[in-house]
Amino acid sequence: MAPSKASVLGNAVLLLSALAGAQEPDAPIFYPRSPPAYPAPIGTGKGLPEWSEAYSKAQAIVAQMTIAEKGIRFGLYSSAFPAGVTIASTWDDELAYRRGFAMGMEHRGKGVDVQLGPVSGPLGLFPEGGRNWEGGGSDPFLSGVGLAAAVRGIQDAGVIACAKHYIGGSPTRAAFFGFKNIWNSSGSVTDFGFFYFTMQPMNKGESVIPVNQSISSNVDDRTLHEVYAWPFADAVRAGVGSIMCSYNQINNSYGCQNSELMNGILKNELGFPGFVMSDWQAQHAGVATALAGLGKELELPRQDPQMSAMPGDQVFVSGNAYWGANLTIAVLNGTVPTWRLDDMATRIMASFYKVGLDKDRVDVNLDSWTTDVYGFENWFAKENYRIVNGNVDVRGTHATLIREVAAKGTVLLKNNGSLPLGRVRQIAVFGSDATDNPRGPNGCPDRGCADGTVAMGWGSGTANFPYLISPLTALQNKAYADGTVIQWVVDDWATTQMKSTATQAETCLVFVKAQAGEAYITVDGNQGDRNNLTLWANGEQVIKTVADNCKNTIVTIHAPGPVTMEEWIDHPNVTAVLYAGLPGQESGNSIVDVLYGLVEPGRLPFTIAKNASDYGVELMYEPNNSYAPQQNFTSGLLIDYRYFDKKEIEPRFEFGFGLSYTTWKYSNLQVQKLNAGSYGAFNGRTPAATSGNVTETPDSLLFPTDFHQIPYYIYPYLNNTSDGLEGNGTKGPSDAYDPTGTPIRPAGGAPGGHPGLYDILYQVNVTVSNTGKRNGEEIVQMYVCQGEEDDPVRVLRGFRRISVDAGGTTNVIFTILRRDISRWDVVTQNWVISSATKTVYIGRSSRDLPLSAKLE
Numbered sequence: 001m002a003p004s005k006a007s008v009l010g011n012a013v014l015l016l017s018a019l020a021g022a023q024e025p026d027a028p029i030f031y032p033r034s035p036p037a038y039p040a041p042i043g044t045g046k047g048l049p050e051w052s053e054a055y056s057k058a059q060a061i062v063a064q065m066t067i068a069e070k071g072i073r074f075g076l077y078s079s080a081f082p083a084g085v086t087i088a089s090t091w092d093d094e095l096a097y098r099r100g101f102a103m104g105m106e107h108r109g110k111g112v113d114v115q116l117g118p119v120s121g122p123l124g125l126f127p128e129g130g131r132n133w134e135g136g137g138s139d140p141f142l143s144g145v146g147l148a149a150a151v152r153g154i155q156d157a158g159v160i161a162c163a164k165h166y167i168g169g170s171p172t173r174a175a176f177f178g179f180k181n182i183w184n185s186s187g188s189v190t191d192f193g194f195f196y197f198t199m200q201p202m203n204k205g206e207s208v209i210p211v212n213q214s215i216s217s218n219v220d221d222r223t224l225h226e227v228y229a230w231p232f233a234d235a236v237r238a239g240v241g242s243i244m245c246s247y248n249q250i251n252n253s254y255g256c257q258n259s260e261l262m263n264g265i266l267k268n269e270l271g272f273p274g275f276v277m278s279d280w281q282a283q284h285a286g287v288a289t290a291l292a293g294l295g296k297e298l299e300l301p302r303q304d305p306q307m308s309a310m311p312g313d314q315v316f317v318s319g320n321a322y323w324g325a326n327l328t329i330a331v332l333n334g335t336v337p338t339w340r341l342d343d344m345a346t347r348i349m350a351s352f353y354k355v356g357l358d359k360d361r362v363d364v365n366l367d368s369w370t371t372d373v374y375g376f377e378n379w380f381a382k383e384n385y386r387i388v389n390g391n392v393d394v395r396g397t398h399a400t401l402i403r404e405v406a407a408k409g410t411v412l413l414k415n416n417g418s419l420p421l422g423r424v425r426q427i428a429v430f431g432s433d434a435t436d437n438p439r440g441p442n443g444c445p446d447r448g449c450a451d452g453t454v455a456m457g458w459g460s461g462t463a464n465f466p467y468l469i470s471p472l473t474a475l476q477n478k479a480y481a482d483g484t485v486i487q488w489v490v491d492d493w494a495t496t497q498m499k500s501t502a503t504q505a506e507t508c509l510v511f512v513k514a515q516a517g518e519a520y521i522t523v524d525g526n527q528g529d530r531n532n533l534t535l536w537a538n539g540e541q542v543i544k545t546v547a548d549n550c551k552n553t554i555v556t557i558h559a560p561g562p563v564t565m566e567e568w569i570d571h572p573n574v575t576a577v578l579y580a581g582l583p584g585q586e587s588g589n590s591i592v593d594v595l596y597g598l599v600e601p602g603r604l605p606f607t608i609a610k611n612a613s614d615y616g617v618e619l620m621y622e623p624n625n626s627y628a629p630q631q632n633f634t635s636g637l638l639i640d641y642r643y644f645d646k647k648e649i650e651p652r653f654e655f656g657f658g659l660s661y662t663t664w665k666y667s668n669l670q671v672q673k674l675n676a677g678s679y680g681a682f683n684g685r686t687p688a689a690t691s692g693n694v695t696e697t698p699d700s701l702l703f704p705t706d707f708h709q710i711p712y713y714i715y716p717y718l719n720n721t722s723d724g725l726e727g728n729g730t731k732g733p734s735d736a737y738d739p740t741g742t743p744i745r746p747a748g749g750a751p752g753g754h755p756g757l758y759d760i761l762y763q764v765n766v767t768v769s770n771t772g773k774r775n776g777e778e779i780v781q782m783y784v785c786q787g788e789e790d791d792p793v794r795v796l797r798g799f800r801r802i803s804v805d806a807g808g809t810t811n812v813i814f815t816i817l818r819r820d821i822s823r824w825d826v827v828t829q830n831w832v833i834s835s836a837t838k839t840v841y842i843g844r845s846s847r848d849l850p851l852s853a854k855l856e
């Protein structure tokens with residue numbers, strides 16, 4: 001007897017309520033759990049023209065695919081340029097686009113379809129956070145502009161961008177609490193999963209407490225919308241093809257399985273037409289992740305050997321998958337509806353067409369896990385010995401761009417007039433950060449050390465350096481060319497030699513550093529996240545030793561984020577200080593460009609506090625419970641400068657700060673109100689499911705005859721026809737989920753959210769003059785005060801990097817969108833403009849704002 005619709009729906013409700021919570025029904029409740037949001041909205045090409053054609057093509061091809069073919073494979077490979085934090089410090093979206101385009105071209109040249117970037121993820125709430133450097137600074141607006149520019153650049157080069165990590169990324173070490181392989185069943189630490197993949201001994205934490213599940217980032221609704229989801233909305237509006245879900249849980253539901261975040265906010269409210277993919281081992285269930293909106297378990301390049309099957313593994317290198325054949329079975333037995341599988345495949349194929357991969361696709365010619373030319377294509381299986389690295393040179397003229405980004409992203413924090421350098425008679429260079437790593441630029445696996453100059457963080461977001469110009473090398477070249485005497489002491493503990501060398505020199509250049517990375521590598525006791533915000537390698541002592549003996553001491557810092565400077569910043573002999581981020585392969589050349597004034601520096605994408613405690617947040621180094629550690633994002637909207645402003649804490653250098661080599665004057669602020677349409681809840685539905693019942697029989701899904709199964713690979717095929725017939729063989733509630741589509745949320749309607757959010761409400765016009773004697777570049781910043789008690793004092797809402805000749809004047813035009821002056825209303829689940837008076841501020845940093853005007 002065919003089940004009645006009511007009973008089918010009843011089953012579906014039961015099933016869904018089981019899926020909605022965590023996997024374990026008796027799990028303790030530490031925080032309200034994320035609510036269920038089903039069904040997964042079916043993607044459309046609506047609202048952004050360039051998706052429409054891609055969707056038509058994708059729908060046509062998916063209609064011809066079998067269930068097994070819908071388990072599409074892709075190649076990917078992660079490369080890296082100057083770090084995210086350095087591009088963010090340039091405050092130049094055009095440069096961010098060019099960097100994205102160049103990276104995209106390199107990936108395309110290697111035959112990669114999806115580039116695993118750009119990053120917004122952690123947003124730098126915790127300044128010690130190990131992966132902050134991969135992201136675009138500590139402000140959602142700045143990060144969003146950077147993310148969107150990078151997405152456009154990468155995808156214009158013909159590669160799918162993957163914005164990550166969605167969402168609420170916590171510090172890297174905490175994200176690995178509960179990592180499946182770390183704890184064995186008796187609660188002892190066993191081999192870390194990554195042991196297999198890095199082929200090096202793991203570094204175990206000192207005091208370890210076994211935990212069952214990854215950390216939960218607990219974020220309230222308003223904060224999620226106004227801070228953490230904001231940059232992703234920009235990425236979606238920019239047409240991003242894929243988004244990677246995070247390791248952590250959000251409100252006690254895993255990032256890759258949280259239906260409210262994927263189905264509800266990302267696909268429904270933000271109208272995301274692309275696909276969500278998991279990170280390595282971030283998937284913790286099969287059916288539940290499929291229904292919650294995940295579109296793809298992470299797989300590696302078509303020929304990437306060691307890892308070919310593993311990211312989708314349940315346990316590293318097991319070959320067992322939550323999906324693969326299990327997904328085929330789940331579709332056959334009806335627990336995953338066919339329309340969901342079709343939607344997954346359509347979203348992937350639409351992204352593929354959108355960036356033009358059907359027209360212009362290069363065969364994979366790299367193996368990112370080895371530099372050997374020959375190797376096993378399938379490394380774990382030791383099969384297919386062949387050329388794995390074609391060593392295709394894809395670098396083009398990117399070195400010039402890398403140098404430009406790194407120089408423009410260097411921030412001048414202090415300058416008593418000693419910079420830019422002119423013709424110097426004698427310079428001396430100090431600190432191991434000035435020089436080469438004795439083990440070579442790639443001497444530490446995944447850059448997991450801080451020897452020599454620091455030009456990149458460590459972890460999976462790194463690349464091999466094709467070369468690395470150290471500051472000392474570049475300074476030597478410059479000195480030889482200029483006839484300058486140059487000496488150096490690069491041993492951080494050679495105090496006596498430093499003193500005598502500093503005493504002789506006219507100009508002393510000190511290079512100091514800090515380092516951070518991903519938690520699977522520990523460096524000097526820092527398991528990814530930094531243990532402190534002070535300098536590494538005796539940095540403070542090096543600065544003080546030199547400054548005590550040299551009247552003109554210029555300090556350059558290479559670091560993944562803020563460092564505290566109180567011990568030495570006011571030293572009268574410290575005449576200039578530069579924060580040079582993580583500059584990449586052209587490090588030395590770029591710092592020379594800034595030191596000698598060939599390039600104008602950038603601005604801080606985060607606040608540098610006087611004391612680490614001033615940030616008002618505490619990174620979790622040890623789990624705070626043994627079930628699922630809880631990190632309440634209690635700072636809410638007050639991330640970085642917003643916290644300092646609200647609490648009236650004086651920072652050392654505020655967000656947006658940075659000196660110029662020339663002087664600037666701001667004048668004549670004019671605000672013009674434009675006529676925008678009215679704004680209300682969006683009205684509409686996502687498309688109804690058109691497919692439902694499985695028409696294929698299990699025997700059509702068997703491995704093709706003569707198919708050679710490579711061990712550890714994940715295949716969608718079945719071994720036995722009975723595989724698909726678990727249970728009672730009846731199709732389950734495959735078409736039971738609301739076949740009429742889902743109501744679009746009030747703030748939804750198009751990629752990026754409600755189209756009305758992007759209406760221009762005001763146009764702002766300001767005159768900026770270069771009053772100095774040098775041509776220069778200024779970063780004009782616009783902040784808005786929304787005026788309610790519970791709003792931040794001010795938030796960044798616009799910026800422009802401009803170039804003006806000495807004595808010249810220009811006008812900078814900003815627009816203020818509805819979104820820019822709206823707040824998230826948790827009751828109506830929409831953006832609203834409060835009645836409080838709004839003010840716009842224009843200036844040079846978050847605290848240097850000479851002009852302001854009321855928004856009428």
Ligand SMILES: *[C@@H]1O[C@H](CO)[C@@H](O)[C@H](O)[C@H]1NC(C)=O
Nearest residue numbers: 030031032218624630631632
């Ligand atoms: C997190 O917030 C919840 C709900 O307000 C509270 O019950 C819990 O104690 C908080 N947890 C921590 C670790 O502060």
Ligand SMILES: *[C@@H]1O[C@H](CO)[C@@H](O)[C@H](O)[C@H]1NC(C)=O
Nearest residue numbers: 032034035219220221251260
């Ligand atoms: C997380 O929980 C908070 C507090 O209940 C709520 O405001 C927010 O909407 C929840 N977010 C998600 C994605 O579940």
Ligand SMILES: *[C@@H]1O[C@H](CO)[C@@H](O)[C@H](O)[C@H]1NC(C)=O
Nearest residue numbers: 184185186187188189190191
């Ligand atoms: C768990 O790991 C500990 C330490 O390596 C080991 O002594 C113990 O036998 C392991 N337990 C199981 C059940 O594998």
Ligand SMILES: *[C@@H]1O[C@H](CO)[C@@H](O)[C@H](O)[C@H]1NC(C)=O
Nearest residue numbers: 319320321322323324325326
């Ligand atoms: C399917 O899932 C089960 C249970 O999680 C697992 O044991 C099995 O290895 C998976 N099958 C495949 C082919 O990956």
Ligand SMILES: *[C@@H]1O[C@H](CO)[C@@H](O)[C@H](O)[C@H]1NC(C)=O
Nearest residue numbers: 287326329330333335726727
């Ligand atoms: C359907 O298959 C999936 C994946 O193997 C499995 O988790 C689920 O329990 C099966 N359901 C039924 C009703 O057999």
Ligand SMILES: *[C@@H]1O[C@H](CO)[C@@H](O)[C@H](O)[C@H]1NC(C)=O
Nearest residue numbers: 524531532534535536537538
């Ligand atoms: C901070 O950490 C670095 C790197 O581990 C270390 O060199 C330095 O001594 C630490 N600073 C303090 C004050 O402990």
Ligand SMILES: *[C@@H]1O[C@H](CO)[C@@H](O)[C@H](O)[C@H]1NC(C)=O
Nearest residue numbers: 547548549550551552572573
């Ligand atoms: C600054 O440097 C000079 C040497 O050039 C030294 O005599 C003086 O003591 C230094 N000042 C301080 C405060 O250390």
Ligand SMILES: *[C@@H]1O[C@H](CO)[C@@H](O)[C@H](O)[C@H]1NC(C)=O
Nearest residue numbers: 024026210211212626627628
């Ligand atoms: C981990 O989960 C299991 C199964 O739910 C439970 O029995 C165990 O007590 C949990 N362990 C901790 C440390 O909470």
Ligand SMILES: *[C@@H]1O[C@H](CO)[C@@H](O)[C@H](O)[C@H]1NC(C)=O
Nearest residue numbers: 002689690691692693694735
């Ligand atoms: C699925 O099969 C059932 C029973 O045969 C039928 O009533 C229903 O219309 C089918 N649904 C679709 C979408 O084809």
Ligand SMILES: *[C@@H]1O[C@H](CO)[C@@H](O)[C@H](O)[C@H]1NC(C)=O
Nearest residue numbers: 325326709715716717718719
């Ligand atoms: C099929 O059988 C092979 C060999 O026993 C096994 O390795 C593989 O996991 C099986 N695949 C599935 C989908 O069950």
Ligand SMILES: *[C@@H]1O[C@H](CO)[C@@H](O)[C@H](O)[C@H]1NC(C)=O
Nearest residue numbers: 001003011727728729730732
């Ligand atoms: C098959 O199993 C499903 C799910 O357990 C149940 O709802 C249905 O009534 C069963 N059908 C038959 C014919 O036994």
Ligand SMILES: *[C@@H]1O[C@H](CO)[C@@H](O)[C@H](O)[C@H]1NC(C)=O
Nearest residue numbers: 668670765766767811812813
């Ligand atoms: C901006 O203001 C200047 C005068 O200060 C004016 O010349 C210019 O046309 C204005 N630009 C726009 C776009 O309104």
